Amino acid sequence: MTRERVGGSRRRNPLSRYGALFRQRSFTAFLTAGALQFAAPSAVLVVLLYGIAFAYPADERTTYGALALAFLGLSSTLPTLAAAFFSGALADRFDRAALMRTVNLGSLVAVAGLACDLAFLPSGRVPLAGPAGFYIPLWVLLLYPGWAGVAVTSTLFRPAFNASVPRLVDPSQLPNANGAIYATAAGVSAAGSIAVGAVLTFAAPAYALSVAFLLFFAVQVTLLFIRADLSVYRRGPVRSVLKDATEGYSYLARRRGLLQATVAALVTNFLSAVALIELALYVASWLNLTQGIWYGAIVGTSTLGVAVGFVVAPRLRFQAVAGRAIILFILVMGLSILALGLVHSIWLALPIVFVYGLMPGMITTVFLSTVQATVPDEMMGRVFSADEVGSMALIPAGQYAGGILTVSVGVQGTYLSAGGAIVVFGLIMVVSFRALRQLGYRPAEPSVPPAG
Numbered sequence: 001m002t003r004e005r006v007g008g009s010r011r012r013n014p015l016s017r018y019g020a021l022f023r024q025r026s027f028t029a030f031l032t033a034g035a036l037q038f039a040a041p042s043a044v045l046v047v048l049l050y051g052i053a054f055a056y057p058a059d060e061r062t063t064y065g066a067l068a069l070a071f072l073g074l075s076s077t078l079p080t081l082a083a084a085f086f087s088g089a090l091a092d093r094f095d096r097a098a099l100m101r102t103v104n105l106g107s108l109v110a111v112a113g114l115a116c117d118l119a120f121l122p123s124g125r126v127p128l129a130g131p132a133g134f135y136i137p138l139w140v141l142l143l144y145p146g147w148a149g150v151a152v153t154s155t156l157f158r159p160a161f162n163a164s165v166p167r168l169v170d171p172s173q174l175p176n177a178n179g180a181i182y183a184t185a186a187g188v189s190a191a192g193s194i195a196v197g198a199v200l201t202f203a204a205p206a207y208a209l210s211v212a213f214l215l216f217f218a219v220q221v222t223l224l225f226i227r228a229d230l231s232v233y234r235r236g237p238v239r240s241v242l243k244d245a246t247e248g249y250s251y252l253a254r255r256r257g258l259l260q261a262t263v264a265a266l267v268t269n270f271l272s273a274v275a276l277i278e279l280a281l282y283v284a285s286w287l288n289l290t291q292g293i294w295y296g297a298i299v300g301t302s303t304l305g306v307a308v309g310f311v312v313a314p315r316l317r318f319q320a321v322a323g324r325a326i327i328l329f330i331l332v333m334g335l336s337i338l339a340l341g342l343v344h345s346i347w348l349a350l351p352i353v354f355v356y357g358l359m360p361g362m363i364t365t366v367f368l369s370t371v372q373a374t375v376p377d378e379m380m381g382r383v384f385s386a387d388e389v390g391s392m393a394l395i396p397a398g399q400y401a402g403g404i405l406t407v408s409v410g411v412q413g414t415y416l417s418a419g420g421a422i423v424v425f426g427l428i429m430v431v432s433f434r435a436l437r438q439l440g441y442r443p444a445e446p447s448v449p450p451a452g
Contacts, residue, residue: 021177027168029225031181034161036222037104038182039189040215041154044111046196046299047212048072048143050292051118051205053280055140062285063131063407068140069277070403075144076151077396081389083155088385089244091160092378096230101223103156107216110149111209117142118206131407158388163381164230166372174369175314182364186307186357188215190300197296232378248382251375257323257439258387261367264436265391267425268330273398275337275418278406286411287346294346298353305354309361316362322370323439326363327429333359334422341415373441 022028052072056065090099117139124138169177192211199208252259275282283295318325336356343349367387375383406414429436 021169021173021180024169026226026228027177029222030164030168030228031184033100033219033222033226034181035185035188036215037100037107037154037157037161037219038185039192040107040111040212040219041150042189042299042303043192043196043212043215044114044147044150044209046193046296047118047200047205047208048114048147049280050197050200050295052140052143053284054290055137062281062411064134064136066278066281066403066406067130067134068136069280070400071136072144072147073273073277073396073399076148079148080151080155080396081393083152084385084389084392086241086245086385087156087388088159088248088382089241090156091163091381091385092232092244093241094232096160096164096232096381097223097226097228099160100157101220103153103160104216104219104223106153107150107157108213108220110146110153111213111216113149114143114146115206115209115213117146118204118209155388159381159384160230162368162372162384163377164228165368166377166380167230168228171373174372175319175365178365178368178372179310179314181310182361182368183307183310186303186310186361190303190307193303194296194300197292197294197300200292200296232381244382245385248379248386251379252383252386252390256435258371258383260433260436261323261326261439262387262390264326264330264425264429264433265363265367265387266394268333268422269392270394270398270401271418271422271425272333272337273395274402274405275340275415277399277402278411278414281406282340282411282415283346287344287349289346298346298349301350302353302357305357306361307357308354309358310365312358313362313365318366318440319369319373319442320440322366322441323433323436325366326439327426327433327436329359329363329366330429331423331426334419334424334426336419337415337422338419341412341419370439370441 049069049072052068053061053065055068121139122142125135126138126141127133127135165174165177165181192215195211196208199211252262279298280295283289283298287294289295316325333356336352336359339352340349340356343352371380371383371387402414402418405417409417
């Protein structure tokens with residue numbers, strides 16, 4: 001039987017590329033730990049968003065409930081930004097395996113604290129400035145520092161993990177490695193969201209948090225099975241953590257293509273947060289579905305789309321046109337959010353939210369692989385950290401703006417406004433972001449060889 005040739009070489013089975021990944025030392029344990037750690041916070045968030053949305057009577061959900069949901073994002077703003085500022089410097093200074101174990105232990109402690117609050121539900125109301133009579137139940141207010149703890153520890157985990165990927169795989173396999181890691185994370189997250197939604201349908205939110213706790217616990221165990229050397233190879237004098245952190249921003253500023261990708265993510269994340277922070281209200285008030293399983297289904301479907309996006313992205317051979325691919329995916333994101341505001345049926349919303357989920361999955365694979373292939377190892381953690389601060393700095397502001405906008409124009413108006421704004425911004429990038437349009441790399445010429 002004659003094998004078909006493409007471009008002068010034998011066509012390879014895509015599955016064989018993933019098989020080669022899993023044959024590399026410690027990659028299976030590494031993937032499992034990262035995927036579970038990335039998935040666990042979303043399970044926590046589903047519980048918190050659902051609990052806060054239904055903490056108020058039906059006639060107060062689109063006013064008091066919308067603002068309480070917005071405050072959930074704001075509660076983690078300063079600690080998360082501070083953690084993101086230093087997370088890259090820590091990842092480029094200390095043994096990355098030890099750092100990941102330490103911060104994941106912090107995630108376990110934070111989830112345990114949230115579970116205690118939801119189990120005991122301390123009574124009382126805290127009046128705050130806002131609409132007439134606005135208040136936050138005391139037990140909801142106590143959720144905010146717990147969520148900040150989860151957000152901070154996960155923020156410290158990510159640069160250390162992402163900067164370790166080139167240590168375990170060959171440079172040519174970076175897209176497949178990132179796709180496999182994050183597709184697994186998204187798949188676990190989708191399953192976790194559905195599981196949480198099912199638990200919320202039949203039991204109290206405190207029990208639903210057990211799903212997230214088990215995920216973080218599994219991370220702690222799996223990290224012990226990584227046998228690769230993840231210590232940092234530093235060159236030059238050892239500087240202060242603050243100096244190390246600022247160098248990451250200086251490097252990102254010099255790489256205009258990467259900088260414009262960060263700016264694109266900053267604007268897109270802000271506008272997406274305006275709509276998505278009110279997703280629980282979208283299901284409850286716009287689709288008129290109050291059972292927790294439907295909220296879990298729509299979140300799970302979106303996350304499943306993210307998982308598929310991670311798998312599909314490496315097949316697109318995006319390396320040479322990475323920047324243009326990012327712009328295209330952002331345009332589709334905007335159109336999807338816009339479409340959610342035009343449909344009034346869960347059966348139409350589910351496929352739309354799946355398409356929406358595809359886009360961040362592909363964008364993340366493109367960006368991570370480009371950084372890992374072109375940034376030196378001793379600088380990589382700080383570049384990831386600088387991008388995270390730059391790209392996510394306005395998410396809490398977007399969440400708060402989403403609450404204010406929903407109070408003013410309703411759930412549908414919020415989705416139409418946010419989706420339309422993303423589309424307009426995507427068209428601006430097509431015209432103005434020249435360096436991003438030229439961003440790319442040649443996979444045959446990696447600048448950072450794998451260690452170990």
